[in-house]
Amino acid sequence: MSRRRSVLSATVTLFLLAASTAACTIKNSDDPGAADTASTRTGGGSAELADGSKTKVALVPGGAHPYFQPWKTAGAQAKKTLGLGDVTFDETAEWDQQKQNDLLSTLAARGYNAFGIFGVSPTDINSTFADLKSQGFAVASLASCPAGGTNDADFCLSTDVELAAYKAAQAAIKAMGGKGALVHLTGNNVDANTQLRMKGVQKAVKETGGKVTLLQTITDIDKDLQTAQKAVSDLLAAKGSKIQGIVSTAYNPAVAAAEAVRESGSKAKVVAIDDDAKILSSIKNGSVTATVVQNPVGQAEIGTWALALLQTKQCTMTKPGQIIDSGSFVVTKANVADYDSARQARTAELKKQFADTYLSCR
Amino acid sequence: MKTAVTEPDSGTDLPTEGARPAHRLPFWVNQRLGLLVLIVALSILFGSLRPAFFDARLVLFPLLRDISTLTVVALAQMVVLSIGHMNLAVGRMAAFGALFAGFGFDRLHLPLALGLLLCLFAGCVIGALTGWIIARTGVSSFVVTLAMDFALLGLVSLLYSSLTDNAAFTTRPAGLTELRSYSLADICAGPVCGSPAIPQMTQFTVLALVVLGFLYARTRMGRELLLTGANPAAAELSGVPTGRRIILAHGLSGLLAALAGFMAAVGTGTFSASIGDDFMLPSFLGAVLGGTLLTGGVVSVIGALLGTSLVGVIRKGLDLLGVGLESLNIYLGCILLLALSADRVRTVVSYRKVVRST
Numbered sequence: 001m002s003r004r005r006s007v008l009s010a011t012v013t014l015f016l017l018a019a020s021t022a023a024c025t026i027k028n029s030d031d032p033g034a035a036d037t038a039s040t041r042t043g044g045g046s047a048e049l050a051d052g053s054k055t056k057v058a059l060v061p062g063g064a065h066p067y068f069q070p071w072k073t074a075g076a077q078a079k080k081t082l083g084l085g086d087v088t089f090d091e092t093a094e095w096d097q098q099k100q101n102d103l104l105s106t107l108a109a110r111g112y113n114a115f116g117i118f119g120v121s122p123t124d125i126n127s128t129f130a131d132l133k134s135q136g137f138a139v140a141s142l143a144s145c146p147a148g149g150t151n152d153a154d155f156c157l158s159t160d161v162e163l164a165a166y167k168a169a170q171a172a173i174k175a176m177g178g179k180g181a182l183v184h185l186t187g188n189n190v191d192a193n194t195q196l197r198m199k200g201v202q203k204a205v206k207e208t209g210g211k212v213t214l215l216q217t218i219t220d221i222d223k224d225l226q227t228a229q230k231a232v233s234d235l236l237a238a239k240g241s242k243i244q245g246i247v248s249t250a251y252n253p254a255v256a257a258a259e260a261v262r263e264s265g266s267k268a269k270v271v272a273i274d275d276d277a278k279i280l281s282s283i284k285n286g287s288v289t290a291t292v293v294q295n296p297v298g299q300a301e302i303g304t305w306a307l308a309l310l311q312t313k314q315c316t317m318t319k320p321g322q323i324i325d326s327g328s329f330v331v332t333k334a335n336v337a338d339y340d341s342a343r344q345a346r347t348a349e350l351k352k353q354f355a356d357t358y359l360s361c362r
Numbered sequence: 363m364k365t366a367v368t369e370p371d372s373g374t375d376l377p378t379e380g381a382r383p384a385h386r387l388p389f390w391v392n393q394r395l396g397l398l399v400l401i402v403a404l405s406i407l408f409g410s411l412r413p414a415f416f417d418a419r420l421v422l423f424p425l426l427r428d429i430s431t432l433t434v435v436a437l438a439q440m441v442v443l444s445i446g447h448m449n450l451a452v453g454r455m456a457a458f459g460a461l462f463a464g465f466g467f468d469r470l471h472l473p474l475a476l477g478l479l480l481c482l483f484a485g486c487v488i489g490a491l492t493g494w495i496i497a498r499t500g501v502s503s504f505v506v507t508l509a510m511d512f513a514l515l516g517l518v519s520l521l522y523s524s525l526t527d528n529a530a531f532t533t534r535p536a537g538l539t540e541l542r543s544y545s546l547a548d549i550c551a552g553p554v555c556g557s558p559a560i561p562q563m564t565q566f567t568v569l570a571l572v573v574l575g576f577l578y579a580r581t582r583m584g585r586e587l588l589l590t591g592a593n594p595a596a597a598e599l600s601g602v603p604t605g606r607r608i609i610l611a612h613g614l615s616g617l618l619a620a621l622a623g624f625m626a627a628v629g630t631g632t633f634s635a636s637i638g639d640d641f642m643l644p645s646f647l648g649a650v651l652g653g654t655l656l657t658g659g660v661v662s663v664i665g666a667l668l669g670t671s672l673v674g675v676i677r678k679g680l681d682l683l684g685v686g687l688e689s690l691n692i693y694l695g696c697i698l699l700l701a702l703s704a705d706r707v708r709t710v711v712s713y714r715k716v717v718r719s720t
Contacts, residue, residue: 088684090684090686092681092686092690094640096636096639096640097636098428098431098626098629098630099640101424101629101630102424102425102428102678102681103681105420105421105423105424106420106421106424106678106681106682108420109412109414109417109420109421109682110412110414110682110684111414121530121630121632121634121636122528123528123529123530123532123631123632123634124530124630124631124632124634126631127542127630127631127632128631131543135419135420147528147530148528148532188636189519189523189529190522190523190529190530190634190635190636191529192528192529192530194529195527195528
């Protein structure tokens, strides 16, 4: 009896479920996928923020990484100088796109209304941007642009990763004397930006007309320093004598390569990325030939300022979805002392470009 | 953690919440009820600290979408736990299934439903293959699924890099965007529309819950699965085809993992290799918190939902309170430990009461 009743109840539940999905009509209400396309105003208004006290900016990296640490201080500084309601830095996305999406909506619920985001997954992040834009928030893609060339955020302010990798490879080739075997160390293979970095390095190698060969590209070693150290020591043990140059386009392998080359006495020239204290000291002592530094401070500073202007509706983007290079700089022993001034100059120039070209203000 | 979860139902091999040992212990000892009370209490606590917790669109909708996906992941683990096995490849099977869905949409131009079916089929096949290897070789499921995890990790990455430019399938068939962002508020039966807090994707989870609940509580096959988990030798001697049940359980686990992979892909927007990276721990957490035994023989379908919801609610609440990365996981760990200890204390107290009264 009870068995028959249970079969009946299961059938009824399944029927109700089927009915709820099949028989119901889809309300043709607001389409959340459609981005908020505000008409752009032209005219030479002021890009000085009038009142930012109601603007609350959240800077959200994909997860914890040394690269983003300058965002924290740059954000706090921007809050003070621009008089914003709040600027928060939240790195709890743990390199998971779903967690980052959740975090963003939680921040929105907490009252943040402008977002500077480093998307975990470049192929997915446009959906996130579209979601946020449809709810009327100002959104910037910082330090990484969505894959595929279209950007659904208001703007993307990022290092041109392909160009930076190309510059790094060129610096390595120059240090190698224009010939020999080069090894490329990089991050997550199934990431659109890694694919771009690989393209950049390949382009530089191709330009040597066969004088320089790309011996190996080692991917997926940017998880942590230990993984990178192991990969680099394996590489040097197996092919150390054949390698004339190492170019690293990810942070952890760069630190590992600098250490390994110094300790093993290898003749390979190392070109690193970013300006971590370890890498800078390696440049000073000669174990790293050059490093390509990016502009995280500029990204946070300009990003926060532009987001505030967009959020207050004081300005709109002249061209929504504009992609802007925040700059990358080759640092060698010669300019290690004063490269930051070049970077600050680039940040100032960026601000001017935004005010003059990218933004249309009232 | 192990002892805490093995306690509540110990001494009973009765399968699901429908057959709890209520005859001997008072109703408030039921672990599922405890979890439900805890979830409600925490929701009220977080809601009173931050009223935004009850914001339908910004908080509840994403929270429920997450819980939906992770519940299916926990169910995928629960099915193999029921036969005393584990599936360490649950995340990769999700990625494997999602790869097929993405491939179907991108290259074969399949409609949404057919892509989903292809995804489920791929997951089911890879799961059944795993089960077949375990049943035929007698090697522990831990080893086989770990090996499968590595094999799939390589295979999935390789296929994505060779088949796509950006290491992801970005083609979206008609209906996918709607599935992602529609809630019950967009679905109306006449003038009555649903709640904007409940994502449309929940339908998959509800379906999985109902089917599995029915399988374990009401069918002979479900009981055979549990018997295989409780005591494989006894099951074999009683005429249960344990080999086939192992293949069934792993096949079902693969299918559910693939469904979770599909849901995760719909949730984020594209089909990429990173889907399922973080599935393994939540899969055990949800199932075990809900009262499923790691040793097999006891499952709780509703428990998997409640266990997953508890973790989701705590995480969301802490996020809303603005707890930083370092503290977030510490708090999460502490609250879970408290939740489990409270459960254990309640069981012990009630057990003593029962003993004293008899």
